[in-house]
Amino acid sequence: MTSELISTLRKDVQLDDAEAEYILSFFEKRNYKRGASLLKGGMPASEVFFVVEGALHQFYVDDSGTEKSCNFAFENEFITDLESFLKQTAASSQIKALTETSVLCLRCKDMAVLLRELPAVSLFFRMLVERLAAESMERTKSLLAYTPQKRFLDLAYTRPDILQRVPQRYIAQYLGIAPESLSRIRKRLFTEAKS
Numbered sequence: 001m002t003s004e005l006i007s008t009l010r011k012d013v014q015l016d017d018a019e020a021e022y023i024l025s026f027f028e029k030r031n032y033k034r035g036a037s038l039l040k041g042g043m044p045a046s047e048v049f050f051v052v053e054g055a056l057h058q059f060y061v062d063d064s065g066t067e068k069s070c071n072f073a074f075e076n077e078f079i080t081d082l083e084s085f086l087k088q089t090a091a092s093s094q095i096k097a098l099t100e101t102s103v104l105c106l107r108c109k110d111m112a113v114l115l116r117e118l119p120a121v122s123l124f125f126r127m128l129v130e131r132l133a134a135e136s137m138e139r140t141k142s143l144l145a146y147t148p149q150k151r152f153l154d155l156a157y158t159r160p161d162i163l164q165r166v167p168q169r170y171i172a173q174y175l176g177i178a179p180e181s182l183s184r185i186r187k188r189l190f191t192e193a194k195s
Helices: 003-010 017-024 082-087 108-117 119-145 148-158 160-165 168-175 179-194
Strands: 028-032 037-039 047-053 056-061 067-073 094-097 101-107
Touching: 003 017, 003 047, 003 119, 037 047, 047 108, 056 168, 067 168, 101 108, 108 119, 119 148, 148 160, 148 168, 148 179, 160 168, 168 179
Parallel strands: none
Antiparallel strands: 028 101, 037 094, 047 101, 056 067, 056 094
């Protein structure tokens, strides 16, 4: 359960066993049922979540009350409303469990302790934030500059797990297209692949 967290950290930074044990002491394991809220909009994101098992859905709700999917997290991935977490302001996004999900939670104040006391943790989270920033820029470019079909093909190439594990309506929201358009794109690509 907790070894996945340490394995994920060790892909980017060196940690000895004592450091690993110290890090784990700050995380709390929680289980969520499908549909449960981990973060509600308007509340400060006071925790970061590491997915042990399951799938999480992050989304915004626009002025008309429509959900807009912006992120998904699966096993061995971190998720939070980053801006809210860093600034301790009201979160503009929400996070819900798509399936029964187990997570390890790290509170903001505990993160501050780890960042201060362990240079390896500070380095890991700096690298993680840099990756998230690069992914966010790429996603913005995709939404602004690419056709829906190109966005779908890019998603199939870079994040096939989303296509395999997420309901189609959320995938359509994530791609910025109507569910019917996503169905047409899938059908067209399937027909082209057969011929």
